[in-house]
Amino acid sequence: KAGVTQTPRYLIKTRGQQVTLSCSPISGHRSVSWYQQTPGQGLQFLFEYFSETQRNKGNFPGRFSGRQFSNSRSEMNVSTLELGDSALYLCASSLVGGTGTYEQYFGPGTRLTVT
Amino acid sequence: DAKTTQPTSMDCAEGRAANLPCNHSTISGNEYVYWYRQIHSQGPQYIIHGLKNNETNEMASLIITEDRKSSTLILPHATLRDTAVYYCIVRVADPYNFGGSQGNLIFGKGTKLSVKP
Numbered sequence: 001k002a003g004v005t006q007t008p009r010y011l012i013k014t015r016g017q018q019v020t021l022s023c024s025p026i027s028g029h030r031s032v033s034w035y036q037q038t039p040g041q042g043l044q045f046l047f048e049y050f051s052e053t054q055r056n057k058g059n060f061p062g063r064f065s066g067r068q069f070s071n072s073r074s075e076m077n078v079s080t081l082e083l084g085d086s087a088l089y090l091c092a093s094s095l096v097g098g099t100g101t102y103e104q105y106f107g108p109g110t111r112l113t114v115t
Numbered sequence: 116d117a118k119t120t121q122p123t124s125m126d127c128a129e130g131r132a133a134n135l136p137c138n139h140s141t142i143s144g145n146e147y148v149y150w151y152r153q154i155h156s157q158g159p160q161y162i163i164h165g166l167k168n169n170e171t172n173e174m175a176s177l178i179i180t181e182d183r184k185s186s187t188l189i190l191p192h193a194t195l196r197d198t199a200v201y202y203c204i205v206r207v208a209d210p211y212n213f214g215g216s217q218g219n220l221i222f223g224k225g226t227k228l229s230v231k232p
Contacts, residue, residue, distance in 0.1 A: 004158070033219055043159070043202075043222035056219055090158050092220075103149065104220060106158030 002027065004093050004107035012113045018079040021110045025072050025093030031055075032074040033104060034066060037088040046089075049074055050096060078112075086114045117223030118142065119203045124227040127197075133190040135226050137203030140184040145207050148179060149220070150188045152199040159202065159222075162188065193230045200225040 005024045013019050025032050034046040045058040049068035066076040072093075078085055088111050092104035120138040127133040139148060150162040163170055163177045165186070170177045176189040190197055202225040 035220075035222075042224060043220075045219040045221065048219055058219070088156070092158075103161045103164060105161060108158050109156075111156075 004091055004105055006089075006091050006107040006110050008110060009108065010111045010113075012115060013081050014115055015081055015083060017081050018077060019081060019112060020075055020077045021089055021091075021112075023074045023076075023091030023093075023107060025074070025091075026095075026105055028095060029093035029105075030072050030096045031094045031102070032068055032072065033092045033094075034074070034076050035090040035092065036060070037090060037109070038084075038086070043090070046076065081114045083114050085112065087112060117221050118205050119223055121201070121203050121223065121226045123224065124229070126229050126231060127190075127193045129195060129230055129232050130192055133193040133197065133228060133230070135188040135190075135201050135203075135228065136185065137188070138185045139203070139205050142183050142205050143207075146205045147207070148177065148183075148186050149204045149206060150175070150177065151202045151204065151220070151222075152197075153202070153225070154196075154199045162201075193228075195230050195232065198228060198230045200227050 007022045031050045033048040035043050037043045047066050048056040052068045063079045068074045088109045090106050090109045092106045094102045094104045147164050147166050149164040151159040153159045163172055163175050165177045165179055179186045202222050204220050
């Protein structure tokens with residue numbers, strides 16, 4: 001079974017621009033979560049989507065948004081980019097339903113550099 | 116904030132067992148212990164999880180104390196490729212059946228394991 005895929009893998013943007021990152025979950029996984037990883041703050045939770053609805057949101061400004069499509073694929077958007085948004089953005093998917101324990105499987109991440 | 120405490124770093128000789136401890140003294144009865152690892156610049160990789168019984172899979176073993184306040188991840192024969200940051204996380208197992216409980220993982224600083232030749 002294919003793993004979580006994220007596109008693009010690397011991205012360079014300028015301050016003030018916006019960016020959209022994409023995540024395709026493992027087939028059959030209906031929950032997608034996004035995380036930001038920086039050297040200073042470590043891995044921080046951004047938001048979680050299930051059935052096209054945002055279920056949970058971390059402590060990030062409104063410039064960070066996301067959505068999930070009916071096929072469970074997800075996108076996140078960052079508007080008005082700041083230098084501090086330079087980070088590795090990770091997507092994770094998990095199976096929901098049944099009697100599983102919903103471990104999350106991560107993609108390789110998108111490395112965003114803001115100049 | 117993370118609900119776990121781990122040593123900042125550990126070394127292990129190649130071929131020997133790596134024992135990574137984790138303290139989670141405030142763990143609730145419905146929370147599992149999960150372990151992930153992150154090899155440099157890659158996405159975190161799920162290793163194992165458990166509730167109260169010891170667990171083993173092809174990657175590692177998880178030993179949870181009887182009072183569930185601490186656990187140890189064991190890599191039985193560490194290789195150079197096991198060099199990574201290891202994260203111990205506690206979380207409800209089924210967040211979708213706990214009325215809005217958070218399904219996200221809260222990562223602490225983890226333990227940087229260096230496997231040396």
